[in-house]
Amino acid sequence: MVIVIFLASLALISITLWAGDRQTQGTEQSAVPVYSYKIITVYPHDKAAYTQGLVYDGQILYESTGLYGNSTVRQVDLETGKIQQSYSMPTRYFGEGLTIWKDRLIQLTWRSRTGFVYNKSDFKQIRNFSYEREGWGITSDGLHLIMSDGSDTLSFINPDTFTDNGSIRVKERGKPVFNLNELEYINGSIVANIYFDNRIAIISPETGAVTGWIDLRELTAREKNLSTVDVLNGIAYNPKNGTLLVTGKLWPELFEIEIQKEGRPVFL
Secondary structure (H helix, E strand, O other), rough: OHHHHHHHHHHHHHHHHHHHHHHHHHHOHHHHHHHHEEEEEEEEEOOOOOOOEEOOOOOEEEEOOEEEEEEEEEEEEEOOOEEEEEEEEEOOEEEEEEEEEEOEEEEEEEOOOOOEEEEEEOOOOEEEEEEEOOOOOOEOOOOOOOEEEEOEEEEEEEOOOOOOOEEEEEEEEEEEOOOOEEEEEOEEEEEEOOOOOOEEEEEOOOOOOOEEEEEEEHHHHHHOOOOOOOEEEEEEEEOOEEEEEEEEEEOEEEEEEEEEEOOEEEEO
């Protein structure tokens, strides 16, 4: 009798473990959603701009450009693409990501481990700050600055002291996602350009999990047919329309796009 109960218990344990394995496998194999897009408007863009950061406050478009000797912070007229105001960085700096914090603009540099804070209205430099990594992309969730450095890690930064407040590792179904670049925070999600990838990742700021991809391969192909262009880079959010503004390095166009799934609008 004891032997029968023991064997039954082993069978029950085996069934439980088998069911658990199947559940784990199902989770690992579940596909991350891939979203398409619809072009709403095509705007002109300075094809000499090596776009590193893009941010829109609902009225004015701000852009950071890179390359040594050509790095700038700009105020750009969205409709015409004309530069309305510009600040040229010292030639030793390679400009990177850009974000808005209250009435200020915050810009990173690539390998100088130095960031700059400007008055949003006149680009007057207020201060600089240091960080112990490369600077790639930057955005804000309203409480922290969120920064990428080209790895699979996003760092949360105190916007007043510029000290680290933790980090997350970005993964898709358990696998690290590297080359995180330009960032934008939209309604509880981080969206990120991936360097040398024609997709935009949608990321949970709590877990680092990639919850979706926006496939822009056709958009990149279109630009390559128009001009000699570099990679996709630059994401800004238009809160009025619930759309994204996207462009790339040396692209002659900037696009306002509506994110879609199976032909229907998806609002991030």
